[in-house]
Amino acid sequence: MVCYLKGTPATGLFFPCSTSFCLKAYSDADWASCVDSRKFISGFCIFLGDALISWKTKKQAIVSRSSVEAKYQSRGGTLCKLLWISYIPRDFGVPLQTPVPMFCDNKAVLHITANHVFHEIRKHLDIDCHIVCDQYKLGFVDHSFVRGKDQIANILTKSLSAPFLHLLSKLALFSLAPSPSCGGSVGLMHAQLGGGAAAVAQFHLDAG
Template identity: 50%
Template sequence: MDSGMLGCKPSSTPMDSTLRLRNDASGYLDDPLPYRRLVGRLVYLTNTRPDIVFATQQLSQFMSKPTKAHHAAAMHVLRYLKGCPGTGLFFPRIYHTHVSSFSDADWATCVDSRRSITGYCFFIGSSLISWKTKKQTTVSRSSSEAEYRALASATCELQWIIYLLKDLHIFPSQISLLYCDNNSALHIAANPVFHERTKHLDIDCHIVREKSQEGLMKLLPVPSANQLADIFTKALPPHSFKLNLSKLQLHNIFAPPACWGLIEKPYHSGLNTT
């Protein structure tokens, strides 16, 4: 309310897919406190709104010296929220505890540092339970390297989820599946021989390969068009964003529950796991 956006025109996405935010030496806000306060609230909201995670992650990088362009991008997120205040996670009754996950990376996303963005999401059945968007700590020299670092992060998260479920005496009904849309990253995980170009990935390679061989998860390819973690690594155009959103089981609580069954079922629920 204190942002003065109650009468704004709603937006169909939280961030313009063509926008690239960067540190700018001009256009600094006279008072950065309102921007910081707004971004802090958005960060809190991401606990239940994974649809704004990427946009919020991008905005949170400029807390020290936000500019007018950053403020405009934050207002764009508010316009999106104005159009879908009732959107949230839906947890249907399930009769199995199968864990599936998607790992993705957007190579050299940051225009200031050229670091890549890691994104992943985890499901129990068709229910989204964990998600993350984070800039990688090092610069990747190839898209395969960026994807593999994301795969390693997702593997660590999967191991933690399995440990948590076991503490609750909940045991997955079958081996967990980890989908990746980069074949080179999958080949690195399956190849026991390190080449010169992949030696610097030694630690990440070891953890992914080790957990795969231990039977923690099964690595599978997925077409880029069906990569559910895409929404956590980049700003998508309206059509792709809405399609991805429905597959993440995000629904509008103000819509009749009967309509939820008309939404396309999550892609991962129909994948062949053999």
């Protein structure tokens, strides 16, 4: 992590003005990832169009008995954050497109949501199940499957090597350092956005 931070001091997020006003979320969990306690790490990324606007990673305070439990608890937390974010545009009278896609790489989790199946689950997970299923029935969210290699939230929950760069390109991160060829006043930012299309934006910096 220290090496990554040292090598990317000028990297930042880019918020394009042309982005669509649609929310989407990726949630994931790394089951029993803590060697000492076997507690799991959860994480989520929430986008507005192509812009990353909210993210979180956290080691949970409880131990889950399966990867399905861990991932479902992560989805419950992600949904609560989505609901909170959705209130902001509504307060300004801006319509928000629904349902909001929530991407998951575990088909068992999606099956529980679609069929409202609760078998031998504990009380805290039961609450998450009801929250997620209720919002699914109300049409606020739509639960979609995503392949593991395209699960952006993996970057927040797992130790990655080569896949790290692939997922990093989907976060719309840009180098904000000035271009030496332009005398320090103008630079170019590049990133992979949407369906893999390359976006280039020009910006001006004060030579100061």
